[in-house]
Amino acid sequence: MNLQGKRVLITGGSSGIGYAFAEAALGKGANVMITGRRADVLRKAAKQLGERGRVECVAADVGTEEGRKETLAAALKSLGGLDVLVNNAGGVRAGRLEETTEAEIRAMIEVDLVAPILLTRAALPALRASGEGLVVNVTSGIALVAAPFYATYAGVKAGLAKFGESLRRELKGEGVHVMTVYPGATETPMMSSNRAGPELGFTRESAGAVAEAIIAGIEQGAFDVIRGGEARAKMIALNRDNPAALDQRFLDLKPALADAVRDHSAL
Template identity: 45%
Template sequence: MGLNTLDLTNRRGIITGAGQGIGRALALEFGRRGGHLLLVGRQLATLTETARLVALEGGTTEVLVEDLTTPGAVDRIAQTVASWRTVDLLVNNAGNVRAGRLELTTDADVHSMIDLNLTAPILLTKTLLPLLRQSGNARGSILLNIASGIALVGLPFYSVYAATKSGIAQFGEALRRELMGTGVHVATVYPGATDTAMMTSQNAGSDLGWGRRSLDDVITDVMVGLAAGEHEINTAPEGRREMQRLNISDPLAVDAALAPSLEALELAVRDHRSI
C-alpha cells in the first residue's frame, strides 16, 4: 500500500528496546546506512553492545538507560534529543509479553504489558511528534511501530498481549490518516514468531502453528517494505498468513482449527514471559 519510496540513509532518531532482538537488528540496519541513533533500553550492558555493533557498521549512537514505564522517562528521552538538528526516525519497539490463562495473570503483569506495549509508545510519539513533523518537511520522517501478528489473529493465552498489540496497530492506522500531508510516514510491522531472546521461554513449535522465522529474514522484510514506502509490513510466514486471511472471512473457522490443540498450546506457552 506504499505510494512513495523512502530514503533510509543518514536517519537520526530513537529506537526503544534497542538492547536485543528486533530493536538491535534495526539499529544495525540504520547504522550501516549512516544513522545516528539514540538507543533506549533498560540494561546498560546490552545497549553498550548494540552501540559497539552499530559502530562497526559505520553508524553512531548515544545510549540512554531508561524504563519507559517510569514517570518522566518520555521527557528525559525528549530532552536528550532536543538539541539535535534533525529527528526524523522513531522506532517504537520496546515491549514485553506474559502468556497464560487470563484468570492466572497477575494484575501487575496486565499493567506491565499495557504500560510498556501501548501507553509508553503513545506518550513517546505524542511528545516527539513536533520534532518529527519539523524534520519531515525536508525528506520525510519515519514513525515505525512494532506490533505483532497477534494483532491480526488474536490467539488464546495471549489476550492481554493481543489487546496491546492490536491497540498499537490501530493507533498507527489512525495516526497515519491524521498525519497525511505532514511528511511523517507511519508504518506498522506485524512480526510473526521470530527467533529472538523474547521467544526463548516459549515452547510452542511448528506443530502448534508457531514456526519461527530467523531474525535476519524478518528484518530484511521490514527494511525492504519500509524503503518501498509501505505502511503495513507483515513478516509472517505463508502458513500464518492463511490463518490471517481466514480470520477475516470466517473467524469461527479459526476457532475450530485451534480448538483441538488448546490444551497442548497452553502447556507450551504458559512459561512464555519476557517481563
C-alpha cells in the same frame, strides 16, 4: 524514505528486533540512538553496533514518564533532531487470563501501548520539523490473528496497530508517515521462554530477516509489514471469512499450546 543520514531512535534497541533493525539501519547510513532499561546490556550493544556507524544510547524505561522524557531529550541532543521513531520496546506474559496478575496485565498495557502512544506524541514536533518524519510501530502477528493464552498481549498489540492506522490518517499531508510492523514468532530473547514450535503455529524466523523487511517497507513507503508468508496470509483470510473454523483449530491445539506457553514471560 532513504535512510542515508537519517536520525533514528529505536526503543528496546539492545537486543532482538530492535538491535537487528539498528544494525540494518546503520548499514543504510542512518545515525542511530538505541534505548533500553538495562544499562550494561545497552552499552555492550552500542559498542558492538558502533563498529558499523554512528550509535548513541540512553538507559531509560520508556514505560515511565521520566524515562520517555530522558529518551527523547537524549535523542534530540545527540542526534540533533529526529527523523524516525521506532516504537519497538515491548513485554509479554502468556497464560490464562485469570492466572495473569494485575501487575502483569498493567505492565503489558503500559509498555506495549501507553508508552509508544505518549512517546510518539512527545516526538511529533521533532518529526514534523524533519520534513520527512516516520513512526514505525512494531506490533505482533497476534494483533491480526489472536491466539489463546495471549488475550492482554493481543489486545494491546491490536490497539497499537489501530493507533498507528488512525495516526497515519491524522498526519496525512503533514510530513509524517506511520508504518505498522506485524512480526511473527521471531528468534529473540523475548521468545526464549516460549516452547511452542511450528506444530503449534510458531514458525520462527531471525530478527535480521524481520529487520530487513522493515527496511524494505520504509524504503517503499509501505503502510504495513506483515511477516509469516503464505501461511500467515491464509490464517488472516480464514479469521476474516470463517473464524469458527479457526476457533476449532485452536481448540484442538489448546492443551499442547497451554503447556508450551505457560512460562512465556518477558516483562
